Amino acid sequence: MVCAKVPRIRVWVASHSLSGGQSLVVDMVGGDGIPLAQAGEGTALAIGLMTVLLTAGDGPQLLLLDDLDRALHPKAQQDLVTMLRATIERRPGMQVVATTHSPFVLHELRYPEVRLTTLNDAGNTIVGALTDHPDYPRGKDHVKPGELWTSELEDWLKRGSAEAAE
Numbered sequence: 590m591v592c593a594k595v596p597r598i599r600v601w602v603a604s605h606s607l608s609g610g611q612s613l614v615v616d617m618v619g620g621d622g623i624p625l626a627q628a629g630e631g632t633a634l635a636i637g638l639m640t641v642l643l644t645a646g647d648g649p650q651l652l653l654l655d656d657l658d659r660a661l662h663p664k665a666q667q668d669l670v671t672m673l674r675a676t677i678e679r680r681p682g683m684q685v686v687a688t689t690h691s692p693f694v695l696h697e698l699r700y701p702e703v704r705l706t707t708l709n710d711a712g713n714t715i716v717g718a719l720t721d722h723p724d725y726p727r728g729k730d731h732v733k734p735g736e737l738w739t740s741e742l743e744d745w746l747k748r749g750s751a752e753a754a755e
Contacts, residue, residue, distance in 0.1 A: 612625065613636075615628045631659060638669075643676075648680065652687075655688050656689065657687040657688065657694055663691070674697075695738050696736075701718070701719075703720075
């Protein structure tokens, strides 16, 4: 029985005649019939997330994901964002708030969807929109959000916060 199908991955339930039990098995590029326990942490987390989203009826309206990129190959990170976006299109009331340290995840997002966070010198959290960065107007059509994000944005955010406080 197929539980979830994502690009390049098929998950199914295998019955074990000797033990009488069942386990999840993954078919993916580079290997078929891999027990989920041996497929890797990122794969297991992504499959669990997508299973909930694809089988929970109306499902959650707010999804909070810490380290969305955790233990995933860069291409798998991008595929996960693509699947989350497709889920949001099917359920327009759903909102996803996720954290990442991966430019590969950010490459799949639109500039207005990205918020940056850092700490100021006092240890307080600062939040800023990537669209507020001074390089955004000239770079938005030439670089992806992940490329702009990797260009010392925390310093820009701290400077802007310090100037606003003065």
